[in-house]
Amino acid sequence: xxxxxxxxxxxxxxxxxxxxxxxxxxxxxxxxxxxxxxxxxxxxxxxxxxxxxxxxxxxxxxxxxxxxxxxxxxxxxxxxxxxxxxxxxxxxxxxxxxxxxxxxxxxxxxxxxxxxxxxxxxxxxxxxxxxxxxxxxxxxxxxxxxxxxxxxxxxxxxxxxxxxxxxxxxxxxxxxxxxxxxxxxxxxxxxxxxxxxxxxxxxxxxxxxxxxxxxxx
Numbered sequence: 001x002x003x004x005x006x007x008x009x010x011x012x013x014x015x016x017x018x019x020x021x022x023x024x025x026x027x028x029x030x031x032x033x034x035x036x037x038x039x040x041x042x043x044x045x046x047x048x049x050x051x052x053x054x055x056x057x058x059x060x061x062x063x064x065x066x067x068x069x070x071x072x073x074x075x076x077x078x079x080x081x082x083x084x085x086x087x088x089x090x091x092x093x094x095x096x097x098x099x100x101x102x103x104x105x106x107x108x109x110x111x112x113x114x115x116x117x118x119x120x121x122x123x124x125x126x127x128x129x130x131x132x133x134x135x136x137x138x139x140x141x142x143x144x145x146x147x148x149x150x151x152x153x154x155x156x157x158x159x160x161x162x163x164x165x166x167x168x169x170x171x172x173x174x175x176x177x178x179x180x181x182x183x184x185x186x187x188x189x190x191x192x193x194x195x196x197x198x199x200x201x202x203x204x205x206x207x208x209x210x211x212x213x214x215x216x217x
Contacts (some may be wrong), residue, residue: 002187006195008203010129011175012051014196019058024194025169026055026065027159027186028176029151030085032072041074045084052088055175061126063169064097065089066159068151070104070118082119094123101156118142120155122162130213135167146209147179153211156185164189180206 007014008212013029020026030051033044055065085094089163098121103115120139135158142152159182172186177195179202186193188211195201 002190002192004183004187004193004195004207006177006180006183006197006203006206008197008198008200009196011086011196012054014061015051015058015175020060020063020173021044022060022063023169024059024171024173025163025167026061026173026175027068027156027182028055028058028066028174028212029068029149029178030081031176032149033074033079034072048081048084049088049091053087053092055086055093056089056092056123056125059124064122064167065094065126066120066122068102068118068120068155071115073113078115082121085119085121085123085165088122089121092125094125097122097127097129098135098137098141100137100158101136102142102152104142118155119151120158124150127167127168135162144211146181146211149178150181153181153185156182157189160185160189160191163191177206178202180209181211184209184211 005215033041037042059065067085071081072079096164100120102118104118105111141154143154171192173194174182175196177197180195183193183195195206
């Protein structure tokens with residue numbers, strides 16, 4: 001039976017203390033500037049790139065770091081979090097295995113504040129993929145959202161399937177796990193899961209969260 005451990009702690013501090021062993025992948029969403037107002041916007045940008053780099057450095061060479069990020073509009077300009085993650089990964093010496101678009105709204109729909117898509121990006125220092133190992137670049141749905149800032153269940157399922165099919169990673173680590181969506185999906189696919197969450201209330205939810213498979217009624 002797949003295991004799940006959730007630590008109530010600061011995700012960055014925890015990451016700095018844990019260089020992950022073989023078979024561990026990081027799958028996470030880094031916090032938005034609105035969640036870290038004390039840094040200021042420029043400070044948050046630097047923090048974001050540094051933490052993306054830290055995630056990439058802390059996984060083993062043949063493992064992966066995967067990020068789910070949604071851009072945001074600030075003062076009438078888009079903040080491209082896909083770019084910020086890629087810059088951090090490059091600084092850590094990792095390369096991009098894939099960059100997927102996850103639809104948050106149907107094509108042709110106008111959205112405000114946040115775009116109709118999210119980024120799903122995978123990086124590794126030493127792993128590479130053959131052409132025959134390609135997977136869909138556009139995911140048509142996020143899937144269920146257990147809370148407002150969650151990674152959609154269908155996006156999590158796509159990640160779990162990739163890990164099982166194309167990597168040796170069998171433990172998912174989410175250092176900013178929220179209520180534990182990725183952890184619950186990982187367990188459902190037989191993957192062990194480790195989460196870190198600063199909020200004691202959300203950490204407790206992450207320990208108990210169970211999700212129905214996509215399309216189940």
